[in-house]
Amino acid sequence: xxxxxxxxAVALLAxxxxxxxxxxxxxxxxxxxxxxxxxxxGTVTDLSKAVGECGIVQVLTNKFNAExxxxxxxxxVTAEWGVYYDRLSATFAGSTPPDIAVMHRSVLPNFVVRDLxxxxxxxxxxxxxxxxxxxxxxxxxxxxxxxIYALPFDVHALVWHVNADLFTKAGLVDEKGQPKMPTxxxxxxxxxxxxxxxxxxxxxxxxxxxxxxxxxxxLSWVWQQGSNAITAEKTAQLESKESKEALRLLNSLYSSGxxxxxxxxxxxxxAFIHGEAAVLVxxxxxxxTYEAQSxxxxxxxxxxxxxDMPNLYGQEGVWSDSHMWVVPKQSxxxxxxxxxxLSFLKFLNDNNYHWARTGQLPARTSVLKSAxxxxxxxxxxxxxxxxxxxxxPAIENQRAVQDLLVNELNSTWLVGKKPDxxxxxxxxxxxxxxRRSRGK
Amino acid sequence: xxxxxxxxxxxxxxxxxxxxxxxxMLWVLAMALKPNEMLVSSTRGILPWPHTxxxxxxxxxxxxxxxxxxxxxxxxxxxxxxxxxxxxxAGYAFARIDFPGRRLVFVLVMAGLMxxxxxxxxxxxxxxxxxxxxxTYFSLIAPRVAGPVGVFMMTQFFxxxxxxxxxxxxxxxxxxxxIFWSVMLPLSRPALTTLGIFTFLFAWNDYxxxxxxxxxxxxxxxxxxxxxxQGNFAQTEGLGFLMASAVFASFxxxxxxxxxxxxxxxxIALGGGK
Numbered sequence: 001x002x003x004x005x006x007x008x009a010v011a012l013l014a015x016x017x018x019x020x021x022x023x024x025x026x027x028x029x030x031x032x033x034x035x036x037x038x039x040x041x042g043t044v045t046d047l048s049k050a051v052g053e054c055g056i057v058q059v060l061t062n063k064f065n066a067e068x069x070x071x072x073x074x075x076x077v078t079a080e081w082g083v084y085y086d087r088l089s090a091t092f093a094g095s096t097p098p099d100i101a102v103m104h105r106s107v108l109p110n111f112v113v114r115d116l117x118x119x120x121x122x123x124x125x126x127x128x129x130x131x132x133x134x135x136x137x138x139x140x141x142x143x144x145x146x147x148i149y150a151l152p153f154d155v156h157a158l159v160w161h162v163n164a165d166l167f168t169k170a171g172l173v174d175e176k177g178q179p180k181m182p183t184x185x186x187x188x189x190x191x192x193x194x195x196x197x198x199x200x201x202x203x204x205x206x207x208x209x210x211x212x213x214x215x216x217x218x219l220s221w222v223w224q225q226g227s228n229a230i231t232a233e234k235t236a237q238l239e240s241k242e243s244k245e246a247l248r249l250l251n252s253l254y255s256s257g258x259x260x261x262x263x264x265x266x267x268x269x270x271a272f273i274h275g276e277a278a279v280l281v282x283x284x285x286x287x288x289t290y291e292a293q294s295x296x297x298x299x300x301x302x303x304x305x306x307x308d309m310p311n312l313y314g315q316e317g318v319w320s321d322s323h324m325w326v327v328p329k330q331s332x333x334x335x336x337x338x339x340x341x342l343s344f345l346k347f348l349n350d351n352n353y354h355w356a357r358t359g360q361l362p363a364r365t366s367v368l369k370s371a372x373x374x375x376x377x378x379x380x381x382x383x384x385x386x387x388x389x390x391x392x393p394a395i396e397n398q399r400a401v402q403d404l405l406v407n408e409l410n411s412t413w414l415v416g417k418k419p420d421x422x423x424x425x426x427x428x429x430x431x432x433x434x435r436r437s438r439g440k
Numbered sequence: 441x442x443x444x445x446x447x448x449x450x451x452x453x454x455x456x457x458x459x460x461x462x463x464x465m466l467w468v469l470a471m472a473l474k475p476n477e478m479l480v481s482s483t484r485g486i487l488p489w490p491h492t493x494x495x496x497x498x499x500x501x502x503x504x505x506x507x508x509x510x511x512x513x514x515x516x517x518x519x520x521x522x523x524x525x526x527x528x529x530a531g532y533a534f535a536r537i538d539f540p541g542r543r544l545v546f547v548l549v550m551a552g553l554m555x556x557x558x559x560x561x562x563x564x565x566x567x568x569x570x571x572x573x574x575x576t577y578f579s580l581i582a583p584r585v586a587g588p589v590g591v592f593m594m595t596q597f598f599x600x601x602x603x604x605x606x607x608x609x610x611x612x613x614x615x616x617x618x619i620f621w622s623v624m625l626p627l628s629r630p631a632l633t634t635l636g637i638f639t640f641l642f643a644w645n646d647y648x649x650x651x652x653x654x655x656x657x658x659x660x661x662x663x664x665x666x667x668x669x670q671g672n673f674a675q676t677e678g679l680g681f682l683m684a685s686a687v688f689a690s691f692x693x694x695x696x697x698x699x700x701x702x703x704x705x706x707x708i709a710l711g712g713g714k
Contacts, residue, residue, distance in 0.1 A: 035671030035678070039502050054671050080667035081674075083651050090652045093562075094569035266483065266676045273481050289480060289677060299481055 025071045026340040030061065031088065031098035036078040047351070053285075053358050060354060064347045072340040074100075092116055097328035099341045103150060105141040105322040106402070109394045112144045113438040118327040118338075120345075121148035127342045129349050137389045138363040141322040144394055150324035151345045152363035153355055156284050157320035157389045158216050159382045160310065164303040166278040170198040181310040185249050188312060192258035195278050204259035205268040205277035208413065213265075214250055215406045216319035217281055220309055221246035223317030223390050230401060232393035234437055236430035238405075238423050247409060247419050249312075254413045261413040275300025284382065287359035291377045306381040308388065320389035322363070361386045396437040404429045472496070472684035479679040495684030499666075504657055508665035511580075515650075515661055516643035518581045523590050523639045524632055531594025532620050536606065546595070552588040557648065565652060579653045580661065584643065590635050597631040598624060633703040637696070644693055662689050 035054035045066045050059035061074050079087045091097045111117045124131050138152035167179035172191055174180045182188035192203035207213040222229050227242035253259040272280035273293045287306055294304035309318035327341050356362040356373055367373055374380045392398045408426040411417040467486040471479055474491045499505055534546050568579045609619045647663045654660050666685040674682045
């Protein structure tokens with residue numbers, strides 16, 4: 001009689017143990033920059049308490065860890081921004097890449113051509129991530145070889161941060177009293193002269209000392225002329241008439257005294273905040289910072305507005321990049337961890353609105369158009385940036401080309417190198433780099 | 441001895457140079473005591489005034505900070521002890537023992553001075569990865585111990601020690617090891633102290649190799665750990681915290697220098713006198 005009760009008991013025990021092991025915790029590693037604030041945010045899961053890039057992504061991670069029903073724990077490993085890609089490459093070289101890593105659009109090609117990241121399109125469909133909801137520029141950012149390789153998290157682009165009071169004082173306002181943006185290169189110079197004459201202030205504060213900002217502005221103006229500095233076919237066109245015109249305009253602004261070539265990133269920011277310059281050329285990431293600074297009574301910046309990059313040459317276009325999340329390929333793939341990674345990516349995608357509270361544009365069209373996002377400070381003023389954002393084609397080593405462009409362009413206003421010579425040297429060096437690059 | 445006019449002039453000049461030298465450090469301390477939002481607007485003011493202690497509180501309260509501090513102490517001490525041991529032994533051998541191939545081996549060791557760290561980063565990383573020893577104290581300490589500078593310094597020092605001292609010990613039937621331990625090492629104290637301090641300082645400030653070899657936050661050294669806390673725009677939106685990190689990380693070194701400065705100066709003077 002005993003075996004009649006023993007067998008069902010053993011079966012029951014096996015079932016319980018079996019189901020318990022199915023719910024066993026799965027730990028995945030999330031490797032990212034954005035800073036470390038796990039002490040500050042502890043186990044906070046209330047997203048309304050999260051502020052800034054670090055705070056928001058940390059609280060998102062805390063919330064997922066606390067609320068997911070699949071027993072998944074996301075362990076965050078942070079690295080300083082400047083060495084992040086060295087660290088990430090080192091993990092691949094040591095065959096210990098993380099389960100999820102943050103990446104830029106401009107770096108993704110380096111990993112795709114080496115087959116180091118997992119295609120995710122099919123997985124997104126199975127997990128319920130709607131790729132059709134991605135902004136076109138965000139979808140393009142994560143697509144290579146006709147396949148999706150990452151979850152887009154944002155689109156960040158250049159915008160013009162504007163001191164509206166200075167525009168009013170200079171008489172550069174439209175019929176609604178709003179700052180009047182230039183519609184051509186000649187008009188820009190004319191407005192800048194008027195700003196100088198009527199207010200004595202610079203038109204522009206552009207971080208110019210060894211900073212990529214002027215290069216991104218230059219790229220925007222090349223695209224606006226319908227050209228490309230680097231083509232998808234891996235050729236450099238840095239001596240084209242469009243390239244020369246964009247550099248000419250930049251240098252005219254410096255030589256005419258409408259922008260200071262001595263401003264570094266912090267200096268340009270401070271000049272804008274203290275009312276010494278009417279327009280700060282910087283990215284979407286600065287919006288909430290300048291909004292907060294405009295509320296400080298000690299600062300000269302009072303009426304702060306944001307404008308999409310003005311179209312000076314006929315075609316809309318502004319430099320952009322994107323943050324995205326990739327799933328590195330592992331030497332010993334673990335299906336449970338891959339499933340867990342996708343589950344976390346879905347959670348991040350569902351909460352894309354909260355990431356957009358950093359000032360970056362969301363990656364999802366539905367979030368961009370939502371009343372919730374549009375109600376955030378200034379977002380309605382640069383929504384159009386999402387549709388005019390452009391990026392360098394998906395070519396390996398494009399950051400190396402950008403770095404040499406920064407050096408050569410900067411040399412024209414910092415040490416007086418002749419622009420034609422700078423562009424010629426840049427063309428030669430870029431061609432050498434692009435010769436070694438593999439495309440999409 | 442009464443000071444001459446020339447002495448006084450030099451003293452005033454040195455005080456002026458010292459003030460100029462200290463001003464940037466005062467500025468760093470001043471920024472470390474200001475909130476980040478204040479520094480976005482302005483970085484003026486070099487005189488430290490405690491507007492806020494939040495940055496230091498964040499650092500001290502950081503759950504990983506003690507671990508990172510401990511890792512830095514272990515790595516710096518380990519590297520220093522091993523470097524001093526190997527450099528003094530190698531230096532004595534090159535200076536005093538006429539073994540076959542001594543000149544060739546010495547040249548090979550010195551050739552290491554011509555190879556920049558970045559050139560061996562990739563093969564070194566691959567080697568440690570092959571052994572599966574990344575993110576360990578071994579990977580943090582061992583590659584740095586094979587340093588030609590220490591060997592060169594100790595070789596030069598031991599060459600300058602009069603042979604009569606060794607010969608006197610040999611007359612008392614002392615072997616090589618005993619001569620090294622009882623005669624040469626005590627004489628080399630200033631050189632060892634200098635080498636030790638520079639090695640410790642290098643190890644404490646080291647960033648490039650530790651940031652690449654450590655993948656787990658528990659194994660970060662202080663420099664890597666503090667770096668991992670910085671946001672993407674640390675130099676503008678997080679400047680106060682960045683400066684506080686610099687002060688926090690350099691404070692132990694400052695204390696060490698205050699204690700050992702006479703040995704450092706003696707060691708530099710000893711080297712300069714040759």
